[in-house]
Amino acid sequence: MAEKIVLIDGHSILNRAFYGLPDLTNSEGLHTNAVYGFLNIMFKILDEEAPEYLTVAFDVHAPTFRHEMYADYKGTRKPMAEELRQQVPVIKDVLKAMGINIIEQAGLEADDLLGTISKRCGRQGMDVSVISGDRDLLQLATKRVKIRIPKTKQGRTEIEDYYAEDVKERYQVTPEEFIDLKALMGDASDNIPGVPSIGEKTATKIITEYHSIENAYEHVEELKPPRAAKALKEHWDMAVMSRKLAKINVDAGVAFRLDEAKLGNVFTEEAYGWFQRLQFKNLLGRFDVKAPSNSVEDCFREIASPEEAGKILAEAKKAALAGAVIFKDTKNTLPLFAGQADIGGIGLCYGADKIFCIRADGDITAEYLLRELKEVSGSVQTFSMFDIKESMQYFTVAEPSACFDVTIAAYLLNPLKNDYTYEDVAREQLGLLLEDKVEDHVKVCYEAYTAYASVEPLRQKLKETQMEHLFTDIEMPLVFTLYDMEQNGVRIEAEALKFYGEQLGIKIEELEKEIYEAAGEEFNINSPKQLGVILFDKMGLKGGKKTKTGYSTAADVLDKLAPDYPVVAQILEYRQLTKLKSTYADGLSNYISGDGRIHGKFNQTITATGRISSTEPNLQNIPVRMELGRLIRKVFIPEDGYVFIDADYSQIELRVLAHCSGDEQLINAYKEQKDIHRITASQVFHVPFGEVTDLQRRNAKAVNFGIVYGISSFGLSQDLSITRKEAAKYIDDYFKTYPGIKLFLDDTVAHAKEMGYVVTLFGRRRPVPELSSSNFMQRSFGERVAMNSPIQGTAADIIKIAMIGVNRRLKEKHMRSRLVLQVHDELLIEAYGPELEEVKAILKDEMEHAASLEVPLEIDMHTGDNWYEAK
Structure with missing residues (x-):
């Protein structure tokens, strides 16, 4: 039996794996999907082929004969995605660790290496399998040389196999004629221009009849259809050039030694270490070695x-x-x-x-x-x-x-x-x-x-990284503050919660009947597919968006329709109420402990910005925008003899923005304690301060807070229901009013692009890898993250400092009052009646002096016999 060699087109298979699998990253933040997919394909091939020899060929990306002569075409290849580019040296290191032969040679492309080696090995009587995602390599197929083209679909690999006879059967041309076929029809993926107006069907007909572009050109007047004859006459030079681009060099001076390609045990200890680092746990079972001993x-x-x-x-x-x-x-x-x-x-x-x-x-x-x-x-x-x-x-x-x-x-x-x-x-x-x-x-x-x-x-x-202070003075003391809060818990009036759920249930039933009546039939309101059919097919509402699975009934679609169609407004309300009932009215009851309190968890290591998150249950997500949602706060009550104090930072992120940007206009507005949204409206909309309308103030408020989150003109236009042009002018006028903010945001993004991260006032770093993405949407998202993270992260650090200070002073004074909740910029204290005024003074002092900014930190503070009243 003949010996067998497998030749793999490195970049081609890596590229195919990259685009065939969802993005994966290891714990170091390294993208790994292309490497993972490559290895799966390689293992599948090795399992099937059991070859004696294996070589992987890579492009060096140095100029080759074809690059130099036809740079306008080969040189226009899109740059490799950054997430893929960083995986190229990784796969090479992994292959080396596995003892697999790698070949790359300046002046030659990988397909020239594969073509030359496959021809040499075929002549020596070896069986050859060439693995590539590039159909150009079909021209290499013979009785001994098999071209294998993998396809990755939903994480599974399928492989098409082609010997010479298979190429003929599939494309109606021989492997050698396949070059001429590509010369006529072109290949956009490989920047082979082809001949304009000649597609695959016409090209196949011409080559099967005339067998080469030269012979076809000699009979150009006889070609059918006439437009193909005209195209070949006018673009003959392009046909010739396209064939040279498509033709693989099979007689190149390749420095290849068969003994170096001998395949041994690829599952080495060094390879095991790489697989562990890359976190390919389901591939570790292939190894018959233990991890390197520690x-x-x-x-x-x-x-x-x-x-x-x-x-x-x-x-x-x-x-x-x-x-x-x-x-x-x-x-x-x-x-x-x-x-x-x-x-x-x-x-x-x-x-x-x-x-x-x-x-x-x-x-x-x-x-x-x-x-x-x-x-x-x-x-x-x-x-x-x-x-x-x-x-x-x-x-x-x-x-x-x-x-x-x-x-x-x-x-x-x-x-x-x-x-x-x-x-x-x-x-x-x-x-x-x-x-x-x-x-x-x-x-x-x-x-x-x-x-x-x-x-x-x-x-x-x-x-x-200059985060030792952040760790020692903020994050570590916060551990003990959060532990105290979890132990304290917050009291829930179970009967009130049950009654609230019942009231929601009654309202939900009423809405169901109204929706069914408007629709003319009963259906599953929670089924997007059924809802789409009812709204857009049966009721004929305009503005539906068709998707592969039916009409979209996402919130953004329904929000636009709600003002014109009462039934849509009812459906949106129905969704809100069912969410309230399942998540809060019914959900919260599952977390009430034997002491009548909910002891949720507060997490420090979940958000990238440094914000504290709440789970089991999420008490930070209590609804605030709709009155019926806010009413849930009535079931949160203090112990007998206690009262709730709710203290909320006033516009903390805007104040942080004023400090970080150093914008004099914004700083002075806060120092003079003016209505920041009204003064912004006055300056952006060019009207006297006293004549600003409520609508103008609301719009200015949307711009103020939108700027903090890096809002775009499109996003603002959606929020305010105005044109994109109007929104762009709002933003432009805003930056003219506050030029320091524009400079600060631009500098922040530039710093993030250069350094790869942004920093809060307290030194917290937030990496922004999206800025180096090849995807425009990802980069745009990264820019918004870079603008917002220093602001949101600083605000998060400030309230952490305040929490630590408040909790420390309550304990140092042996007070019975306790910190029970934190909701982003808001603290809730369960204050013992006789301690009320002292606790309010502690809250005010610790929160307003948690950081020293160019503008004062201010809080809104209220008391009540339940959270609703206190808020």
Whole structure:
């Protein structure tokens, strides 16, 4: 049996994989979809072919004969997308790690390399498979050379195979004639112009009859149809040039040695490391190797003796730095924090060779371990854990100022990630590659060790990025403030919530009947497909947008129709009310604890801007725009003898914008305590301050807040229901009124493009990778992110500082009043009656002095017997 070689067109397959798969990124933010798709295609080919030899060819992108002679055509290829370009060196490194032969040669394109090597190997009696997404390579097909063209559809790879006879059957021409076929019909994807007015059908007819463009040209007067004859006569030079562009050089001087292409075991330890780094977990099963051994594992010890545990804990208290983890019962997957399952034990590391898993078993009780862990946290200079707040449900940290939360440090350095696991941190900060399937005590030891060993590299990177102050003075104290808030919870009047849900149910039923009556039949209002048919087919409403699955009934479509069609307004109201009922009236009741309070979670590491988010349930998303939505706040009540105080920053993001931009007009307006929206309307619309109408003020308000979010003329036109031209003039006049803002926003975007990130006043960095995208919409989004993030992020930092200060003073004074909620720019305090005035003074002082800006920070403060009244 003949030996076999597989030749892969590197850039072609990488490109096909890139556009055939959705975007993927690893924990480092590196795009990986093209590499992942390439490897899947390659493995599929290797599994099917079982070749003795393998080579991957790449373009060097140096000028070739064809580039130089026909630069106007080959040179007009679109530049490679940045997300794809960065994956080219990665796939080369991965292939090298797998021991796979790579060939690239200046002056030759990859298809010339493939053509020459395939011809040489075919002559030597070898079977050759050429893998490419470029149909130009069909000209290489012979009885021995097979061209394989992969297609990636919805993550699955299908492959078309072509020997010479298959090319003839599919295209009615021989592989050699295929070159002439391309010369006539052209190929836009490969910048081969072809002959104008001659398409594939006509070109095929001409070549099957005359076999070459020269022969066709000799019989040009006989060609049918006449327009093809006319086109070939007028553009003969283009036909000749197109054939030269399409023809692959199969006799190039290629430096190729067959022995270097010999295929060995591609599943090496080095390759395993790459696959782990790229997070291709479902490909790791192909390896019959373990992860590169980490010598630190030799120091892992599982402790079951009370005496030994006591000795270790005593030693830990004398250490400068300790890393710890609390894990659940070993019957469960380790380590876990959620829920109230029994504690399985602790992981503890206080030296490079002092790494232990101490189980709560027999004479070593969980209570003992948690008590000792508290003492460790109060004795060491630095006590490190992942997600300390979650662990605090099990034990009280003795010395908060000594704590180091690895999760938060990792978040600050890369706020775009979805999670911050110990595996990721071990790989990124310590260069450790961890296996998925290891014993439970090994996982525990690894997490404790990572918590210990990553402190210094993380701290150093925080210093280098000038975020150490942000971490130490804002984010770490906030951990304990948020923990207190979660423990405090907020009281819910269950009966009032039930009644609210019932009232919503009655209103929803009424709306259903009205909608059915208007439609003339009953249907599923929640079904976009059925709703589209009713509105646009049966009722004949104008303005429908047809999609592949039917009419769009998205909110933006219905919002435009609502003023003219009462039934659409009813449908929008129906949607709002059903959302209120399911999410709040019914949803909130599931979170009420035995003490009658909701103890939700506040998260620090979810948003890229630094804003705190709320989950289980989301109490920051309580509706405020519609009265029926606001009424839900009535069910939030203080404990007997207490009252709610709600304090809300007034226009904090606009005030931050005034400070950051240094615009004198805006700064003076705030210093003089003028109505900022009215004064903006006066200056933008050129009317005296006293003659500004309510409509003009509302429009100016939309511009003021829109500018903060980088709004476009199109977005503003949609918000105000005006023309795009009018909106553009509003924005232009706004920037003329406040020129400092325009300069600041332009400079911010320019800085982000140069550095790759933006920065808040307190040093928080927000990467903006979208600015380097090849996609215009992505870049535009990146510009808006760059404009808004420093403003929104600074506002988020300011309220965090205020929260820390308020909570600290309430605790220092041993007050019974407590901070219970934060909703972006708003704080809710459950104040003990006798402490009311003192708490209001603390709130005012801490919130208005949280930052020193060029304009004063002001708050609106109200009290009430429920949240609705206080707001």
